[in-house]
Amino acid sequence: MGELKKFVKGHVVVKVGNITREDVDAIVNAANSTLMGGGGVDGAIHRAGGAEILKECKEIRRTRYPQGLPTGEAVITTAGKMAARYVIHTVGPVFGGGGKEKADQLAACYRNSLALAGKKGLKTVAFPAISTGIYGYPLDQAAQVCSKAIQDFLASEVTVQEVCMVFFSQREADLFLKNHSFKD
Numbered sequence: 783m784g785e786l787k788k789f790v791k792g793h794v795v796v797k798v799g800n801i802t803r804e805d806v807d808a809i810v811n812a813a814n815s816t817l818m819g820g821g822g823v824d825g826a827i828h829r830a831g832g833a834e835i836l837k838e839c840k841e842i843r844r845t846r847y848p849q850g851l852p853t854g855e856a857v858i859t860t861a862g863k864m865a866a867r868y869v870i871h872t873v874g875p876v877f878g879g880g881g882k883e884k885a886d887q888l889a890a891c892y893r894n895s896l897a898l899a900g901k902k903g904l905k906t907v908a909f910p911a912i913s914t915g916i917y918g919y920p921l922d923q924a925a926q927v928c929s930k931a932i933q934d935f936l937a938s939e940v941t942v943q944e945v946c947m948v949f950f951s952q953r954e955a956d957l958f959l960k961n962h963s964f965k966d
Contacts, residue, residue: 786955789929789964793936794945796962798955801948802830807904808868809861810895812912815850815873817843817857822915827869831862835869854890856898868904870895874913880923888913888924889931896932900941908946911954921954925961933964 785797801809801823812823817839819828828835838859843850851857856872872895875887891912899907912928913919932945949955 787959789962789966790933790936791966793943794929794932794947794964796947796955796959797949798952799948800826800950801908801910802826802864804908804946804948805865806906806908806944806946807866808858808870808899808902808907809864809866810856810907810909810912811869811871812910812915812917813851813871813873815852817847817851817871823910827864831860831864831869834860834862839871854887854894856891856894858898858902866908868902870898870907872912874917874919877913877918877920880919884919885923885927888919888927892928892931893935896935896939896942896945900939903941905941905943906946907942907944908948910948910950911958914954921957922961925958926963929962929964 787796811827814820819825842857851873853873853875856870858868858870861869872891874891875884914921914924
């Protein structure tokens, strides 16, 4: 477990671990559009953070997104009982047949999450592999999309100083490392 590799002049870290235990300014939740918790990373974050996250998510649904958070968009809540200060919730695409539209939606998840972190003045953000679980996005393809989106964002961003890609297993991390598109 732990850090495996760094990219983009040390601003991107790839590691194996439990995202709910990351001591960063914000962790990103691969949420569903309801924002009410679910399985996988989403459920783990809601369980680890406690009731305060759900309370804030309900308020976001009531006031800003009554129909649910659209794919690719991002919102921020407290991180509750976790070490992180905030949770940035984003909804990844369901892969289905894939294609450019799905890649654009996945890239938007990373861009919009990082933009929200920058707007809040956050310096460190940890991501899971969005959409690669139940939503079926192949990790090899997701690695190319997310690494390009992160690198492009960091090229013009000064607030966010470290992005961690946190993988649950060594196998997932290795697949990401084999397929990313970071230029360093």
